[in-house]
Amino acid sequence: MMQLYGVRGWGSGIAEAMLCLADVPYDFIDVEGFDQPGAARDRLDAVNPLCQVPALVLDDGTVMTETAAIALLLADSYPALAPPRNTPDRALFYRLLVWLVANVYPTFTYGDYPERWAPSSPSELVTATDQYRQSLHLWLEDQAREPFLLGDSVSAVDIYVAAMVNWRPRIAWFRENTPRLTRIAERTSALPALASVMQANGWRSDNNA
Numbered sequence: 001m002m003q004l005y006g007v008r009g010w011g012s013g014i015a016e017a018m019l020c021l022a023d024v025p026y027d028f029i030d031v032e033g034f035d036q037p038g039a040a041r042d043r044l045d046a047v048n049p050l051c052q053v054p055a056l057v058l059d060d061g062t063v064m065t066e067t068a069a070i071a072l073l074l075a076d077s078y079p080a081l082a083p084p085r086n087t088p089d090r091a092l093f094y095r096l097l098v099w100l101v102a103n104v105y106p107t108f109t110y111g112d113y114p115e116r117w118a119p120s121s122p123s124e125l126v127t128a129t130d131q132y133r134q135s136l137h138l139w140l141e142d143q144a145r146e147p148f149l150l151g152d153s154v155s156a157v158d159i160y161v162a163a164m165v166n167w168r169p170r171i172a173w174f175r176e177n178t179p180r181l182t183r184i185a186e187r188t189s190a191l192p193a194l195a196s197v198m199q200a201n202g203w204r205s206d207n208n209a
């Protein structure tokens, strides 16, 4: 059985929801507190020296990090995660998946630990990355189709939206500024395959988003 190293409510929840959407069984290994020295960090470090979650240990022992790489790996075997190959929607899936991890995710990488990157002005870095993230969400709102980000079918990119509406700038901002993303998050979180993983991560799992 695959082993997913993570912290509930963190980015590992994105990989966890992908596993659930694909109906792949996994063991969850909770490494809460890994971002500080201690036993949880040592445990994660043993499989992922980057000390980031998610880290997914495959059945053959291969360690996968990076949510997008996990999405692409799973999509090779589980069609529920992506549009069919060699279609325009598959191309858009690749584009938005990489866009999310290349643009939105780093705003958290730097903004969540501002003292690492801007020790003399951490709050300025938080403000700048939070503002930039809002502009990114507005761009994604313009690209969004409905009922799901790519149109008629759910895919792994919807899971990012469903997770991210729970993070800064938080749901009230999304409701006011990105109604399509808000509805996409609602629909994704309410899917029967995802309701319990959303709840486990402390994310909206009903239509209250």
Ligand SMILES: N[C@@H](CCC(=O)N[C@@H](CS)C(=O)NCC(=O)O)C(=O)O
Pocket (backbone or CB within 6 Å): 010, 011, 012, 035, 051, 052, 053, 054, 065, 066, 067, 068, 101, 105, 109, 113
């Ligand atoms: N590009 C990575 C980013 C993973 C990431 O930044 N995870 C965060 C938690 S949401 C983390 O582990 N942060 C701790 C750190 O960067 O020290 C991915 O898509 O999986």
